[in-house]
Amino acid sequence: MRMNPATRMRLVCPAGSLPALRAAIDNGADDVYTGIKDETNARNFAGLNFDLPALREGIRYAHARGRRVLLALNTYPQPSTWQKWRRAVDLAAELGADAIIVADVGLMDYAARTHPGLRIHLSVQGSATNYVAINFLRERFGIARAVLPRVLSVQQIAHTIENTPQVEIEAFGFGSLSIMVEGRCAMSSYATGESPNTHGGCSPAKAIRWDRKKDWVDSRLGGVLIDRLSPTDRPGYPTLCRGRFKVHDDVYYTFEEPTSLNTLAIVDKLQEIGVKAIKIEGRQRSPAYVALVTRVWRAALDACAADPASYKPRDDWMAQLAQVAEGHQCTLGAYHREWK
Amino acid sequence: MKPALTLGPLLYYWPRDRVFAFYEEAAGWPVDTIHLGEAVCGKRHEMRPRDWLDIADRLAARGKEVVLSTCELIESEQDLRVMRGVAGNGRVLVEANDLGAVKLLAGKGPFVCGPYLNIYSRPTLEVFRSFGATRWVAPIEMSREGLREVLREPGLGMDTEVFAYGRLPLAISARCFTARYNNLTKDDCGFSCGDHPDGLLVSTQDDEAFLAVNGLQTQSARVHELSSELAGMAAMGVNRVRLSPQSQHMGEVVETFRRVADGALAAAEATKILARLAPGPLCDGYWHARPGHERAGRVSLAAVRA
Numbered sequence: 001m002r003m004n005p006a007t008r009m010r011l012v013c014p015a016g017s018l019p020a021l022r023a024a025i026d027n028g029a030d031d032v033y034t035g036i037k038d039e040t041n042a043r044n045f046a047g048l049n050f051d052l053p054a055l056r057e058g059i060r061y062a063h064a065r066g067r068r069v070l071l072a073l074n075t076y077p078q079p080s081t082w083q084k085w086r087r088a089v090d091l092a093a094e095l096g097a098d099a100i101i102v103a104d105v106g107l108m109d110y111a112a113r114t115h116p117g118l119r120i121h122l123s124v125q126g127s128a129t130n131y132v133a134i135n136f137l138r139e140r141f142g143i144a145r146a147v148l149p150r151v152l153s154v155q156q157i158a159h160t161i162e163n164t165p166q167v168e169i170e171a172f173g174f175g176s177l178s179i180m181v182e183g184r185c186a187m188s189s190y191a192t193g194e195s196p197n198t199h200g201g202c203s204p205a206k207a208i209r210w211d212r213k214k215d216w217v218d219s220r221l222g223g224v225l226i227d228r229l230s231p232t233d234r235p236g237y238p239t240l241c242r243g244r245f246k247v248h249d250d251v252y253y254t255f256e257e258p259t260s261l262n263t264l265a266i267v268d269k270l271q272e273i274g275v276k277a278i279k280i281e282g283r284q285r286s287p288a289y290v291a292l293v294t295r296v297w298r299a300a301l302d303a304c305a306a307d308p309a310s311y312k313p314r315d316d317w318m319a320q321l322a323q324v325a326e327g328h329q330c331t332l333g334a335y336h337r338e339w340k
Numbered sequence: 341m342k343p344a345l346t347l348g349p350l351l352y353y354w355p356r357d358r359v360f361a362f363y364e365e366a367a368g369w370p371v372d373t374i375h376l377g378e379a380v381c382g383k384r385h386e387m388r389p390r391d392w393l394d395i396a397d398r399l400a401a402r403g404k405e406v407v408l409s410t411c412e413l414i415e416s417e418q419d420l421r422v423m424r425g426v427a428g429n430g431r432v433l434v435e436a437n438d439l440g441a442v443k444l445l446a447g448k449g450p451f452v453c454g455p456y457l458n459i460y461s462r463p464t465l466e467v468f469r470s471f472g473a474t475r476w477v478a479p480i481e482m483s484r485e486g487l488r489e490v491l492r493e494p495g496l497g498m499d500t501e502v503f504a505y506g507r508l509p510l511a512i513s514a515r516c517f518t519a520r521y522n523n524l525t526k527d528d529c530g531f532s533c534g535d536h537p538d539g540l541l542v543s544t545q546d547d548e549a550f551l552a553v554n555g556l557q558t559q560s561a562r563v564h565e566l567s568s569e570l571a572g573m574a575a576m577g578v579n580r581v582r583l584s585p586q587s588q589h590m591g592e593v594v595e596t597f598r599r600v601a602d603g604a605l606a607a608a609e610a611t612k613i614l615a616r617l618a619p620g621p622l623c624d625g626y627w628h629a630r631p632g633h634e635r636a637g638r639v640s641l642a643a644v645r646a
Binding site for chain 2: 077079082137198224225227228
């Protein structure tokens with residue numbers, strides 16, 4: 001069957017480094033998204049992201065193969081460093097990035113005025129959970145695409161798409177599962193002083209401490225005890241919302257178990273309701289991770305576009321993704337209403 | 341200049357009678373402005389939109405400025421319906437807590453930008469001003485120095501408000517954590533958040549009070565408290581402070597802030613009183629560009645070295 005280009009979803013993959021960018025493109029990403037080495041993006045981690053020569057080379061590599069590079073400038077410009085975000089927008093335009101991914105309304109305003117030809121994607125950090133908000137940003141700043149926070153059910157996404165005819169909708173497909181509305185969570189800064197909104201990162205590595213005791217290991221973030229692990233536990237990255245806390249006398253995963261989002265099982269449904277792009281999370285992950293996840297998702301999206309009626313996620317795809325998932329478990333998260 | 345006192349929206353789910361009684365009392369408190377409306381969860385139904393407007397009328401008759409706050413999380417068509425009703429109420433000032441609400445209010449007269457709109461810089465604030473906003477509430481994470489920078493250039497022409505007392509609204513989710521604690525789903529939550537008039541305490545495994553779960557919202561267990569900063573705030577251009585409702589002693593909290601603002605009570609004395617009235621230990625880290633749970637002056641040596 002011939003693919004209908006109108007229904008084929010774009011695969012948007014993470015590139016935390018030049019090798020990861022090449023891995024994504026070589027394995028079938030349509031778009032890669034990346035960030036500059038500073039707090040202008042929400043994965044501001046040591047050893048991650050692109051300096052100027054790497055960014056230039058990344059864009060060259062992608063464009064030579066007909067793919068797109070999206071530059072994430074998706075944190076909130078802070079009071080005294082606004083110029084840095086503005087320069088980053090200028091840089092994106094100058095280097096020929098295919099779009100910028102932005103959360104801050106002031107930055108959207110600047111980009112729309114200064115570089116009217118530069119595509120703006122609304123970042124998930126922009127917390128637009130309804131079509132009224134999305135259409136407002138289209139009307140004011142001409143956003144071309146919106147990435148939906150990971151809090152909406154499939155029915156709610158479908159309803160949002162029906163009501164945003166001028167904006168492409170991008171949904172998360174795989175990777176770390178955000179429990180809170182993105183852009184609306186300050187738990188990390190409450191414990192450590194740094195959050196995605198202010199510093200471009202959640203639960204920064206420098207705030208993590210592992211205290212080895214005789215019979216257990218204490219996992220601390222900013223001094224706060226996040227979890228107490230027995231030798232048989234598989235320690236995950238100590239993110240606050242994956243911690244085990246105490247309510248009355250119950251110790252349990254108060255917010256969410258260590259698990260990854262995986263929507264492979266509902267790709268046909270997402271395509272049918274008109275999702276235009278699927279985002280893979282993980283700019284902090286290795287090129288090997290990016291290669292594997294991109295390969296699986298490329299195969300799935302191609303199979304679904306070719307014959308949606310008989311689409312079914314293959315067992316080997318699911319097994320491969322589970323291997324790289326947090327806690328080796330996957331969930332449909334909020335896409336499945338019961339999760340809430 | 342003395343800062344005006346704002347009573348923030350009630351973030352918890354209290355029985356209808358109790359809400360009416362609370363605002364009946366509040367009418368006699370020395371606050372200038374009172375926020376009304378459901379700001380956390382669209383499923384909560386003890387108070388109908390009509391009820392809020394009734395209370396608004398009573399408070400206005402007692403000389404209070406009234407503001408209706410929109411919900412922080414707008415997902416469903418039902419949420420949108422409620423939001424449209426609030427935004428289009430036609431007589432009471434509205435606080436927008438979502439960009440959808442901003443859309444409904446932009447260009448139609450004055451409105452308030454709530455603390456969840458993520459306004460961290462002057463250029464961004466000016467964009468919201470161009471939509472017609474006349475007042476804004478700084479994000480809870482904003483530090484004193486950060487806010488000073490935002491307000492440095494004169495001519496803003498907007499009211500600036502700071503969250504100065506209460507458990508901090510740290511995060512919102514589509515998932516209900518009170519229901520989760522009770523092994524219920526959100527669709528069948530039994531309105532269990534109603535059992536916890538100041539939120540459900542979440543402690544660490546070594547028994548430190550850490551967070552408070554309030555349905556979809558996660559709050560700090562500690563109570564953010566900036567009474568000793570009022571004079572400094574006024575000097576840099578903050579003209580309003582927000583006090584967030586709690587179930588007990590709220591009138592005394594308001595009174596304490598009023599006396600500090602009027603210069604009738606020393607800040608050190610106020611802090612002692614507030615420590616007794618608050619439902620948890622006090623904190624003020626965000627204001628001092630520190631982790632939010634810290635209390636300035638009581639920062640541990642380890643934290644200073646880090």
